[in-house]
Amino acid sequence: MSANTDFTLFLSSHRPNGWKVVIVMDELELDYRSFDLDYRKGEHLIPEHLKYNSNGRMPTLVDHRNGDFAVWESNAIITYLVEKYDIKGKVLAKTFEGKMHQLQWLFFQASGQGPYYGQAEHFLLYHPEHVPSAVERYQKEVLRVLGVLDGVLSQREWLxxxxxxxxDLSFVPCVAF
Structure with a gap:
């Protein structure tokens, strides 16, 4: 793959995780080219993508500024971007303790919001048979996650x-989708 830009981003525009990366790259004014791959058609399994991400899931970022260094998993990607390229500290926590709290919320987003929203969507829209207990479980978990966020954000403006x-930015695409 020839790099005409500083970064290549593989994502699926139909899923929220790639949008996290887009938001951060736009905030940092980074020059990138994106490839929108459709999971439903198996496009994420193309050799050009698997070369950088043997897991095949998206998003995947290739940093051509850094010897085609590849990073996958959306929160790992946005952490990489801010640690390496957020020189002005636009969206990066500034202290060690702040970075640990930032990491804590990124883990909560990746282990809580992302999977629970995804499972709720799956059982509501795509699962071949209606499973009321699964729908109820994941809807309750979505509400629990929102309750955690609401509890914190009712007392302060930012996480x-x-x-x-x-x-903060890591939570936006799931809520917006």
């Missing part, structure tokens, strides 16, 4: 410190 960071 980490006194400004927007990637912790």
């Amino acid at each position: 980490v410190a006194d400004r927007c960071t990637i912790a």
Whole structure:
């Protein structure tokens, strides 16, 4: 793959995780080219993508500025981007403790919001048979996650410190989808 831009981003525009990366790259004003691959058609399994991500899931970022260094998993990608390229500290926590809180929220997003929203969607829209207990479980978990966020954000404006960071931005696409 020839790099005409600084970054290549493989994503599926039909899923929220790639949009996290897009939001952060746009905030940092990074120059990238994206490839929208359709899971339903198996496009994520093309050799050009698997070369950088043997897991085949998206998003995947290739940093041509850094010797075609590849990173996958959306929260790992946005952490990489801010640690390496957020020189002005636009969306990166500034202190060690702030970075740990940022990491805590990124883990919560990846282990809570992402999977619970995804499973709720699956059992509501795509599962071949109606499974009321699964629908109820994941709807309750979605509400629980929203309750955690609401509880914190009712007392302060941002999840980490006194400004927007990637912790806040990581939650946006799932809610917006």
